[in-house]
Amino acid sequence: MSIRNQVPMSVNKLPHGAFQWTLSFNSDQLQADSFLEEEGLELPPNLRYAIKKRQIEFLCGRLCAKSCMESLGYSHPPLIPAGEDRAPVWPADLVGSISHTDRLATAIVGPAAQIESVGIxxxxxxxxxxxxxxxxxxxxxxxxxxxxxxxxxxxxxxxxxxxxxxxxxxxxxxxxxxxxxxxxxxxxxxxxxxxxxxxxxxxxxxxxxxxxxxxxxxxxxxxxxxxxxxxxxxx
Missing domain, CATH: 3.90.470.20 (4'-phosphopantetheinyl transferase domain)
Incomplete structure (x- = not known):
């Protein structure tokens, strides 16, 4: 079963062209390798040897961000790397924010031409x-x-x-x-x-x-x- 069929996902269209995607998950039922194989999402170096729970939380957040970019019309959304401060690094034409707990992940992404700043x-x-x-x-x-x-x-x-x-x-x-x-x-x-x-x-x-x-x-x-x-x- 694919990742997107395993995790309930919902979308919310926000003002000024932004989208929010949210998913609920159980880290015990997901594998980090599946995110790379199915979604092209990989772990940053600082998480490659982290406990599974942290890995899955990170990847679920990135899957939400990817879904937002798809809603914005990106057929091949770019990867969102983590900077030295571990904050997401967004493309110049986008603004976004990601958050997660041990059971829920969410992201908001919108056009930088319309949105000054966003945080969740x-x-x-x-x-x-x-x-x-x-x-x-x-x-x-x-x-x-x-x-x-x-x-x-x-x-x-x-x-x-x-x-x-x-x-x-x-x-x-x-x-x-x-x-x-x-x-x-x-x-x-x-x-x-x-x-x-x-x-x-x-x-x-x-x-x-x-x-x-x-x-x-x-x-x-x-x-x-x-x-x-x-x-x-x-x-």
Missing amino acids: DIERVIKEATPQMIKHICCDLEELDEISDLQKISREESLTLIFSGKESLYKAVFPKLQRLYGFQAARVKSFGSNRLKIMLVTDLSDTFEQGTSWDLHCRMPSANLIETMVLKPKT
Whole structure:
């Protein structure tokens, strides 16, 4: 049975010409060699001797990215290598982002002519919103309580959403920023139950200045997973 027949896959057409593909998988039922044989997807050097679980997660993410490019009209989608920082390196005419857990992988890819930046992240819901975890995520109690109250979710779900949103933003800005920064640079804001934004509260560069904001989209693919996404169109 082919890989695509073994893993449930779904597609979501997004604004500004982007596509999101998502798949659920069981790493025990898949073989890394099959991705190369059937899809032309190979492991980067740093994962060739990694445990099977990490290999399959990586390859499922790349399969989602390949499916996105097929939806964009690529009959022979290019490989998406990992850079020295292990972030995906996209062709000049595309922007994209990939995320995965041990059971779910997803990718968003769209035309660089229409989209300035995009980032996506999936996280398992944090088990306990301890003071240490809140500090680690660079979240304050006001931010946490605001999200929890206005989104009508638990503190653990709220903290996970904030963490995931900051990861999504990091993935969106890193290709142009090309440097690390701390999560204290951004803050998640809620504008009622159906609208979230993430905003820079400090300058990162001339391009990413204090006050720059992105719409933050959030959903729960399952009871214990939170997915966030930012997508900024070109103006």
